[in-house]
Amino acid sequence: MELLLLLIIIPLLTAFLIPLIDIINKKARRVLVLAASLAEFFTFLFLVINNWDDIADGTIFIIYKMGGWFPPLGIVLSMDMLSFYFSLLITISVMFLILYSIGYIGHHEGKYYVLIFLMWAAMQGIVLTGDIFNFYVFVELLLITSAALIGFRRNKKGTIASIKYMFYGVIGGLFIFIGIILLYSNLGTLNYAEISANFTTLSFNTQGIISILFLMGLFIKLGIFPFHFWVARAQSTAPSPISALLSGVVEKIYIYAFLRLFWMVFNFNYLQTTGLDKAIIFIAITSSIIGHILALQESDLKRMLAYSTIGHLGIIVAVLTVNTKLAIIAGLLHVLSHLLMKISLFTTTGYLLQFAPSHQIKDSRGVAQQNMFVFAGFIIAAAGMMGLPPMLGFFSKLYIVKSFLEKSYYLSALLTIVGSITALIYYARYIIYGFKKINLNSPQEFRLILSVLYRERLVTDIALMFVGAVIITGLIYKTFFGPLESVANLLHNPSIYIDFILGG
Amino acid sequence: MLALILGNMNFSSFNILMVSTGIIITLVSIISSRDYSYSNTHLFYICNLIYILGFTMIIMTENWIIFIIGWELVTVSTFLLLLWGSNKIARVYLIIQFIGSNFLLYVVLMIMNAGYTTIGPIDNFKLQLLLIIGVGVKSAIIGLHFWLPIVHSRAPAPVSAILSGWVVKLGFIVLLKTVTTGNILLFYAGIAMVIYAGIQALLATDYKVLLAFSTISQLGFIAIGIGSGNYYAYWGSALHIIVHGLAKTSLFLSSGYWVKSMKSRSIYQFKNGWFKDKTNSIITILGLTVLAGFPILAGYNSKHLIKYAAGNGWILKYVFHGLSLITYLYVLRFIKLGIFNLNNEEKRDLDEDRKVIGLNALSALILPIILVVLITLRSNIITGIDYTDYHLLHGFIISLIYILISITVLKLFNWIHIKEKPVPSMDLLLIRIKNGYRWLNGSPRLKRLEVDMENQIYNIAINFAKMVYDFLPKTIQSQLLFIPVVLLFLLIFYI
Structure with missing residues (x-):
């Protein structure tokens, strides 16, 4: 169906149109940015409405053959339940983050919107594509655009962070690229389904080396422990909406890639027979703590x-690798809850940091005085991070611990809990400083009282909207179980996917 | 929603009884809180409502997950209630309780994995023990009780009434449902709690600290009843949960009024309590009588049933007499030092500023006592067992003997009029630990607090984290070296 192509084309085209429109009229660009993000959203909505029955059953399968070429030869775009889940998260969160950026950055930065729309296209591309080389191209596009956005402030810190991010990203991409070369030279195909059908015919060692290469690439891109050095730099120097995007959404894209590649393209049973899954859990849990x-x-x-992002991603990767139905549901639930909570934390922080002289925690004294609602939003999101009910974070933590215990990973379960206790301590530190009263009139305590945001109201509203989503999703967490269960079924039976792509 | 409630809740008379007791305690505390001019009262009420929701979920549910949610709600709401007092105490409480409730989450999920899908009797001794430790942080089982005197004695009076009257009981209500056949470790932990906390209460010089330690001591009786596995003792603990909850609420609320009228918390400053505030004195004495288990009031009934835990062994019977005696000792000591420390010459001066407590206070203080009296009349209905003869005359004589012994002992030790001690705090506890360490080293002990010890513990954690951070390489060349290392690790693992 052409709608799948539209999901990638709309942001891609907008990104190229923005500089052209800039030449004609700067005001027209504002309309374009808003219209394009709404158009993307409504395309997705249209897709949902068209296929509502299939989505409700969890049997959605949409395929689009680029140029009419049939799968083993041509590139396909496809959407199954896994892609749908991640595409939904991307579409909604990026749309609201673009609205947030309109309030936060303003309209005078055309390049910002070019890059963010390219990022959007790349993310949708990674999620929707059915071709492994296409996947690689989109990963690199994502890397380049996000690196440019990290250095968006054009200061020394930002540039260093951006170069470091680029360095790690390129090396990670290189591993993936070598893996793809090995795959192509051995199997002669780049189509997911075709690879998946023939992967077991490869020799034992080739399978292992290809898996390890992809694993390395994804670990570097995810910022799992020994490769975590770029994470803190990149996410702290970027503007707040970009931090939210990187931590909340981009990291989840690699989680998607992890699921897609290791469950549906490569043979996950193979990992279990070699015991490589234990190694993944070990590395991921170490990374988390x-x-x-x-x-x-x-x-x-x-x-x-x-750094807290690193902690949570480690847990997600570990729990997904446990590979029971409950574990996959728990991991995917934590993807959603971490996405919502991290975005709300970064968006509220982006607003609150306007009232602090620096990013240091000590300098955040008195932010509660400036806007109590946003600060309360920060506290609620942080409480979700610690895992307090009724936030969604509690339920995902609960099911993660449960699925670890079911497979007797006692230490992993304990470390998950220790992590959330640590989270209490480090969030409490900021909250205590935030509540300290300052005298705004005294010259010693003088600080920026006027916000420099372009549209303050928009920023606070969207931040609070994400906080509201954290609570509401927590109250209705059971409704996610049905769809996520069908995702887990799909992951455990990749033959459904193969039959669909190659047979249809 | 209705299906969720009906499917997971058990509306047995026991559960409804427990929930209504909890609600009465909360309402009484709210009534009393109106005498203190708190800011943001509507928020105070909302926190109370969340708290009621939380404990209702804990008591009513048969579903472990709803139980955990309720447990966390109680943690959060009581933390928020404590914010009306001191921020620092609230922080200490939250961190300790959060660690406890997370451990409980771990334990509950282990229990669920062992096949116990609903809350009910657990046969596995190890799982019972884990559950006891899990609820132990909130219910102050000995060894995990260290925070209780600190928080309960420093919390505002209505909040400490809620905490001491009901929150600590929630763990025991769960144990009542799960440990039905007894647990020998819980039994001995109970005896240790009664003795240790009873002696601490006897040596207390601060009224609220005395009450806090007496809470631990009375919880010990409940633990004995549950731990013994004896049928009568088991129901005795159920009765003691209710009776002690009501009495302790009344006592903690009255302590707030005592502190108000005496302008001090030290029991030595409670001079002429009888002259100053006769109503409050009578209510306090009644509450303390319930704790001691003097016949006629329901405290006697519950303790009488719990005494069946001793079984036929004569040693344990004498131990149980000793346990009852400890309660009498600290109760009588307070009544003498606090209320009847009279001085007739000062009476005339006091006539002018005699305190008459208001309607709120009176209703808040008297309601729990009235309920205790009602329970006394119908305690066999409440426990649900066919036991009507409580041997009142025998109990009366024994109690008189207890009183005589207590008075003699107290007279001998001059009513234990020891030097005034500081109110317990986290800092004092930590400095005691530090002094223990210095004693082992042979270095001289610290006399007083040089630095903020609570921050020191905090700094230890942060410095440890800094060490980890410093240990990791800083230059990009060395950071990139990790890539071949991990690649090799995975390859070797795979080979």
Whole structure:
């Protein structure tokens, strides 16, 4: 169906149109940005309405053959339940983050919107494509655009962070690229379904090396522990909406890639027979606890949030690798809850940091005085991070611990809990400073009282909207179980996907 | 929603009884809180409502997950209630309780994995023990009780009434449902709690600290009843949960009024309490009588039933007499030092500023006591067992003997009129630990607090984290070295 192509084409085209329209009229660009993001949203909505029955059953399968070429030869775009879940998260969260950016950055930065729309196109592309080389192209597009956005402030710190991010991203991409070369030279195809059908015919060693190469690439891109060095720098120097995008959405794209590649394209049973899944759980859980420990020592607020991202991603990767039905549901639920909570934390932080002289936690005294609602939003999102009911974070933590215990990973379950206790301590530190009263009239305590935001109301409203989503999704968490269960079924039976792509 | 409630809740008379007791305690505390000029009263009420919702979920549900949600709600709402007092205490409470409730989450999920899908009797001794430790942080089982005197003695009076009257009981209500056949470790932990906390209450010089320790001591009786596995003792603990909850609420609320009228919390400053505030004195004495278990009031009934836990062994019977005696000792000591420390010459000066407590206070204080009296009349209905003869005359004589012994002992030790002690705090606890460490080293002990010890513990965690951070390489060349290392690790693992 052409709607799948539209989901990628609309942001891609907008990104190229923005500079052209800039030449004609700067005001017209504002309309274009808003219209394009709404158009993308409504395209997705249209897709949902058209296929509502299939989505409700969890049997949605849409395929689009580029140029009319049939699958093993041509590139296909496809949407199954897994792609649908992630595409939904991307569409909604990026749309609201673009609206947030309109309030936060303003309209005078054309390049910003070009890059963010390219990012959007790349993310949709990664999620929707059915071709492994296409996947690689979109990953690199995502890398280049997000690196440019990290250095968007054009200061020394931002440039260093951007180069470092680029360095790691390119090396990670290189691993993926070598893996693709090996796949192509051995199987002669780049189509997911075709690879998946023939992967077991490869020799034992080739399978292992290809899996390890892709694993390395994804670990570097995810910022799992020994490769986490770029995360804090990148996410702290970027503007707040970009931090939210990187931490909340982009990291989840690689989680999607992890699921798609290792469950549906490569043979997951193979990983289990070699015991490689134990190694993945070990690395991921170590990464998680180290991320929380590093967040504890951090005195910079945004870096602290970035380290907490490492902690949560480690848990998600570990719990998905446990590979029971409950574990996959729990992992995907935590994808949603972490996405909502991190975006609300970064968006509220972006607003609150306007009232602090620096990003240091000590300098955040008195932010509660400036806007109590936004600060309360920060506290609610942080409570979700710690895992307090009724936020969604509690339920995802509960099911993660449950699925670890079911498969007797006692230490992993314990470390998940220790992580959330650590989270209490490092969030409490900021909250206590935030509640300290300051005298706004005294010259010693003088600080920026006027916000420099372009549209303050828009920024606070969208931040609070994400906070509201954290609570509401927590109250209706059971409704996610049906769709996520069908995702888990799909992951455990990749033959459904193969039959669909190659047979249809 | 209705299906969710009906499917997971058990509306047995026991559950409804427990919930209504909890609600009465909360309402009484709210009534009393109107005498303190708190800011943001509507928020105070909302927190109370969340708290009621939380404990209703804990008591009513048969579903472990709803139980955990309720448990966390109680943690959060009581933390918020404590914010009306001191921020620091609230923070300490939240961190300790959050660690406890997370451990409980772990334990509950282990129990669920062992096949116990609904809340009910658990046969596995190890799982019972884990559950006891899990609820132990909130219910102050000995060893995990260290925070209770600190928080309960420093919380505002209405909040400490809620905490001491009901929140600590929630864990025991769960244990009542799960540990039905007894647990020998819980039994001995109960005896240790009664003795240790009873002695601490006897040596307390601060009224609220005395009450806090007496809470731990009375919880010990409940633990004995549950731990013994004896049928009568088991129902005795159920009765003691209700009776002690009501009495302790009344006592903690009255402590707030005592502190108000005496302008001090030290029991040595409670001079002429009888002259100053006769109503409050009578209510306090009644409440303390319930705690001691003097016949006629329901405290006697519950303790009488719990005494069946001793079984036939004569040693344990004497131990149980000792346990009852401890309660009498600290109750009588307070009545003498606090209320009847009279000085007739000062009476005339006091006539002018005699305190008459208001309607709110009176209703808040008297309602729990009235309920205790009602329970006394119908305690066999409440426990649900066919036991009507409580041997009142025998109990009366025994109690008189207890009183005589207590008075003699107290007279001998001059009513234990020891030097005034500081109110317990986290800092004092930590400095005691530090002094223990210094004692082992042979270095001289610290006399007083040089630095904020609570921050020191905090700094230890942060410095440890900093060490981890410093240990990791800083230059990009060395950071990139991790890539071949991990690649090698995975390859070796795979080979």
